[in-house]
Amino acid sequence: MSLATVIAFICSMGLFLGAIFISTDAPGAFLDAPSFIMVCGGTSAAMFVSYEPRYVILALKLLYKIHMAPPITRDHLKAEVGRFIKWGYAVQKNGVVGLEAEAGKAPLDPISTFGVNCVIAGYTPEETRSLLEELVENTFGRNMAPVNIMKDFAAGAPAFGMVGTLVGLIIMLGNMGGDPADLGAGLAVAMLTTLYGVIFARMIFLPAASKMAQRESIYKFRNYILIEGFVLLASQKNPRFIQDGLNAFLDPSIHFDIDKDKTE
Numbered sequence: 001m002s003l004a005t006v007i008a009f010i011c012s013m014g015l016f017l018g019a020i021f022i023s024t025d026a027p028g029a030f031l032d033a034p035s036f037i038m039v040c041g042g043t044s045a046a047m048f049v050s051y052e053p054r055y056v057i058l059a060l061k062l063l064y065k066i067h068m069a070p071p072i073t074r075d076h077l078k079a080e081v082g083r084f085i086k087w088g089y090a091v092q093k094n095g096v097v098g099l100e101a102e103a104g105k106a107p108l109d110p111i112s113t114f115g116v117n118c119v120i121a122g123y124t125p126e127e128t129r130s131l132l133e134e135l136v137e138n139t140f141g142r143n144m145a146p147v148n149i150m151k152d153f154a155a156g157a158p159a160f161g162m163v164g165t166l167v168g169l170i171i172m173l174g175n176m177g178g179d180p181a182d183l184g185a186g187l188a189v190a191m192l193t194t195l196y197g198v199i200f201a202r203m204i205f206l207p208a209a210s211k212m213a214q215r216e217s218i219y220k221f222r223n224y225i226l227i228e229g230f231v232l233l234a235s236q237k238n239p240r241f242i243q244d245g246l247n248a249f250l251d252p253s254i255h256f257d258i259d260k261d262k263t264e
Contacts, residue, residue, distance in 0.1 A: 005067050005211065012203055035164055035192040039200060042160035043153055051149055059146035059153070063204070066211045072218045074254050077225065081246040081256040084229035088239035096120045099233065111135065111223050115230035128234045129227060136223040140216060147212045154205035161197020165190045225249045 020027050047056045090098035096119060103116045114135055118128045168190025225246055232242045240258060247255040 002067055002069050009067075009203075016199070016203070029188070030192065030195075032188055032192045034189055035196050038164040038167065038189075038193050039157055039160050039196040042163065043156040043200070046156050046160075047149060047153060050152065051145075055145050056149055059149040062146050062150070062212055063208050066208055066215075070215060070218070072215075072222050074251070077222060077250055078254045078256055078261075080222065080225055080229070081243065081250065082261060084233065084246060085239045085243050085256065085258060087229075087233060088237065088242040091119075091233055091236060092238060096122070111139070111226055115226055119230055119233050123234060125231045125234045129231045132223075132227040132230060136220060136227060139223070140220045143216045143219070144213070147209050147216065150205055150209035150212060154201045154209060157201040157205060158194075158197040161194040164193020164197070168193065221249075 017027075020030055044056075047059075087099050087102055090102040092098075094101070099116065100120050103112075108116065111132070115128070115132055118131055123131070168187060171189060172187050228249070229242065229246055232245050237245070243256055243258055250256075
């Protein structure tokens, strides 16, 4: 669980709701089903028209996943360096056979599996880099599709809020000359749909898109560390050279040190 994300979301909603309760004795006036349907229903329908349904569903699922703990942390990055140093010792001692045996001791993610296979296949460092960069860039492009959809959710919500405002104004103008009490329903729809559109865009969809994009960027950065590691293995560099080559990617405070950190 990402406590910072959860706490920030609760605080933002709490401040908004708290302001409503402080400013009025009738907070129920801010609840309106037609406004909610026009904003959420209209925005969702537009996304399903614009994109393949499975990508839209994936983007909505990620709304929940951003509240989970980040998959890549500083400790993970340091551990990746340690893993490549360990593999470097295996290659130095037994060649690619040692790498195959060492890599088979634990499950690997798809990028690592592909990289290990490239080294075992005997590809040159240049070929290994080219293949892995292609894989990483294509993976990043696919993973960014839900991010772009979420950004479109953020752009569409205020637009449908304005649509609801126009609907409410039409209702209100249609009741002009009649019972003044009937004007309230149209005015409520007109104002609340704009409010809902802005809230969904700025408090949910856009922050979610930013968090998704940040995590994908971190994942891509980690994958480029893997690329460099596999290129160094393919070049049969010694473990200390691997350490220094991969530490160049990291903040100095988390540099791996063969003399202090264990790779076994």
